[in-house]
Ligand SMILES: Nc1ncnc2c1ncn2[C@@H]1O[C@H](COP(=O)(O)OP(=O)(O)OP(=O)(O)O)[C@@H](O)[C@H]1O
């Protein structure tokens with residue numbers, strides 16, 4: 001296939017199961033030299049037709065923690081539109097910590113996409129070594145810890161209690177699950193292709209891939225270049241553009257991302273309770289006015305809590321950013337969940353933070369938003385009616401600045417996955433826009 005410089009529609013169509021994951025994926029594609037637009041929610045054909053000079057479209061859904069049949073339907077709808085717009089390669093992005101439950105949604109959505117595309121095999125590559133996620137002998141590590149000892153076992157929505165991905169994915173699918181091992185990958189991309197083909201001969205449709213470093217991701221990208229569908233975290237995406245260029249799927253030009261040109265006040269909203277976000281909230285709370293959401297009051301008297309918060313922000317010094325956080329430690333979360341129900345409290349907080357953010361943007365001219373947590377960011381961008389984002393430069397591994405497309409006034413947004421970023425992430429992000 002030689003579509004190179006005349007290619008006007010995106011070659012690669014991506015479907016991500018949450019909004020910060022989508023941004024992370026887009027960031028890696030941008031670093032590979034692609035021009036990338038992120039669409040928030042299922043795209044319409046018109047939205048894609050209006051995009052020109054784009055190499056990849058990343059669709060950000062919010063399907064990680066919803067019933068599997070709904071996640072499948074939304075993912076299929078997005079696939080259809082991306083395909084009709086001319087994409088020939090597809091990427092299903094989930095979390096580098098494989099966030100899901102025994103019932104899905106990673107296995108069921110991957111199966112549905114495979115069936116729609118008529119493909120018999122795909123890879124599962126959650127590894128993102130630059131962010132400390134590696135896979136060895138099928139086991140997922142976060143830094144030096146196995147997934148189930150990394151803090152992810154305490155996640156409010158999908159506690160991860162099994163690091164063995166071959167075993168865990170097998171619970172989500174009736175298809176055979178296998179492994180391309182570290183040793184196979186070390187032998188190079190042809191060896192991986194042979195191994196994939198042998199596994200396919202044995203009826204293995206879903207292949208978890210060991211990956212301990214970036215060189216192995218590059219090998220894997222070359223081995224997967226002709227696969228219509230790949231699945232994974234964002235690490236593999238860094239290397240796919242180059243692999244596509246080598247086979248003529250993508251023009252040899254690379255593109256540098258623009259920094260958002262947005263004036264206005266900074267707002268940090270954290271709904272993630274991950275270890276990293278908790279540390280970032282603690283650090284930033286010593287540096288700017290900070291509001292810690294009282295979840296019990298929110299559950300009993302939401303409107304009063306909202307007004308109290310808006311009034312408080314109105315009295316803060318307009319020359320500095322404001323931080324609003326619901327983040328809490330595991331014991332506190334467990335207590336709230338037992339009193340109100342896990343999903344009920346999660347959705348109530350998401351809705352509350354979303355409404356607060358919209359009101360602050362509309363009423364107090366906040367324009368530079370730093371949001372922590374995928375579900376939280378998803379709820380907020382939806383409330384702000386943002387349809388699409390242009391991807392800008394990287395703030396830290398996996399998190400770029402982005403700028404809203406088609407919204408007046410435009411907003412600069414940094415959508416941070418819960419576990420990403422150093423302790424000073426919020427400060428660093430806002431300083432980049434000075
Ligand atoms: N104090 C709290 N008690 C219970 N649940 C909370 C609390 N604060 C936030 N939540 C909920 O926890 C969930 C956190 O998910 P979110 O995706 O935003 O963060 P994350 O999982 O750490 O990030 P990511 O998905 O990017 O890794 C949200 O649904 C949020 O509303």
Ligand SMILES: O=C(O)[C@@H](O)C(=O)CO
Nearest residue numbers: 021024095096233374417
């Ligand atoms: O892959 C990751 O870790 C992140 O992009 C993410 O999906 C967190 O929600």
